[in-house]
Amino acid sequence: MSTILLIEDDQSIADMISIYLSEENYKVRFAPDGKQGKQLFETVHPDVIILDVMLPDMNGIELCREFRTLSSVPIMMISAKSEVSERVKALVIGADDYLCKPFSMRELAARTGALLRRSTMNKASSEPVRAEARTIRVDTEKRCVYGRNGIVETTYSEFEMMKHFWLHPGKVFSREELLNKIRGIDSFVTERSVDVHITNLRKKIEEDPKDPKHIKTVWGVGYKFEP
Incomplete structure (x- = not known):
């Protein structure tokens, strides 16, 4: 079962996402702010991060940048900001996907599955060759x-x-x-x-x-x- 780290300060949205993804056979760990999100990131080792852009204690874009320096885990940004500049900024600093609110839970689940499949393929491409890890x-x-x-x-x-x-x-x-x-x-x-x-x-x-x-x-x- 894949683990999703959800960092979202809106409790109602977080509850909907958690319930829907749990029914899709994902294990969801929830954090209401960036500080708790970073703590969970270090302990649960998520397979995908769903990260809100606007958090009460820090900018989600900067948190995404921080996660990216530590790991290649797939990151999906979610936000009420639909401007192209915001989406581009998130993708440039390391996000793998960007979903604008309001969104369909089915679409969220589909995009999450796509990120997981892509991540699995990338890991497979870097598996050991002839008992020696690829250096490149x-x-x-x-x-x-x-x-x-x-x-x-x-x-x-x-x-x-x-x-x-x-x-x-x-x-x-x-x-x-x-x-x-x-x-x-x-x-x-x-x-x-x-x-x-x-x-x-x-x-x-x-x-x-x-x-x-x-x-x-x-x-x-x-x-x-x-x-």
Whole structure:
């Protein structure tokens, strides 16, 4: 049974959500404010967080940001604020979904299920390979690259190249093929730009950039990625 952490200060709304999700076979833990929400987060290890934007003791957006620095748990923001700027702000700082009040309980349950399925798929993609944990992982939806020490900061072009490698492990790509993947953001890039991006990526993800284990050169052809 999946555990939902619900952080909502409106008791009537919280009761409706708790009852409906409980009937959908979820275990719901409720907190009426941010302080208690953080305490429950540390003890119950939820599978999904449903977080209200307007809390009595803190801004839900900032609490979302804090949760995201600690965990990749799916977070759904709920709010009476329907402005596009508010939704964008929440998604940019790390929320996975945003639902405007008033909303249907059926839609809430459906979105919760979708977040859980997506989370399960992401966890499956990072399971051990040949008894050794992957040291590199790419989340294409959140546009994040994860290394040994957490999130790796990448440029737009570096991420596009890394995503292409990740989706085709072991495949050898020519410089021209990789160039076509990043040309959309900069029409003036050259094949030399590919080598520069490769060098930068190796510095960011390889334990020893001079002896790369993941992004390998295939002499006379191009590059390939070994996860």
